[in-house]
Amino acid sequence: RTAASRGLRWGGLLARPELARPILRYNTNDLGVNVLAQVATIAALRTKKMWIESIRATTRENAARIREVAESVDGVRVPVFPSEANMFVLDIHATGLTPEAVQEDLLLRHGVFVRAGNYLSPKFGHRFVRVSFSNPPSDVDRFV
Template identity: 55%
Template sequence: MLLLIDPNNPLGSGYTRDQVRGLSDIAREHDLWLVDDVTYRDFNKGHVLASAFYPEQTLTSYSFSKGPGLAGMRIGALVAPPGGTVMKALRRFDTNVLGVNVLAQRAALAALQTKKEWLREVRATCERNQATIRRAVEKVDGASLPVYPSNANMFVIDLSETGVNPESVEERLLLDHLVHTRAGSYLSRKHGGKFLRVSFTVPESDAKRFAEAFPAVMEALSK
């Protein structure tokens, strides 16, 4: 099996069309199933599905928690090749014996049916918020964005050259400014002490509040 996560969490990096095609070719050459996790695809204008190149053995995994913003509904989708054989086999591993509630299903359907109405503005807001956050990061010596612009709804702020602990930054932003971020330690034991994860699918006023607070917190913690 070959697992493709595109775009990637937490960096926000994505694959080009040629890269997706190349990975699909590798999967086909070795008779592998390709699992294409596209949870953040709504934020990437140039996203390409692996099933476009390898439809016969690609499973596409999607979550409604990101683009449509239905995180609390706990609903997603798994798309398999036609025929039903694969889905029947996968049912043996389904641990959700109660299924998904009707409200979540209705919300997911509504999100799909109205996608043309909300997706453009969501992307535009994310672009503006990314730029706002980038300007704040540029004010802090040693801080940087390894990936910009992000293809997802978050990116990583690299703090490794600042000498400041990301967990301390997370704590001070939350307690002093009511700004919620995540220190990298919740994602990676090896590299978590180097970065802060920041999401930007928020109102622009929230991104501006982060932009005002982040340089001040970094300056205070650097003393």
């Protein structure tokens, strides 16, 4: 998404088998990468110097905006900030709302997609939603 590649899945892990094996059970995305995504990825990596700093700045601004608004809501907190990923969790447990209800409401009423935590964690998923901040600022505007 950060290299204007929405809809194309790309990314990967390169490691010795003995190092990769223990972390493979945490893989939340088992979709393959098609040829178009591979070509787009190579092009993006070749031009990375032209766009990476702009993307980083936008991502940091988006994260700060989302955090500020989220933490202004009673019972919502951001337990890990800043995040080195392109998303973080909003702990909503103290609100009394379920992550599934928040996910559905934001999507149906506002066109904003967040991921209910049970998708990632059977043990703690009832406490949080996952929010991406690598989206264009116009998407973040809808969230905030």
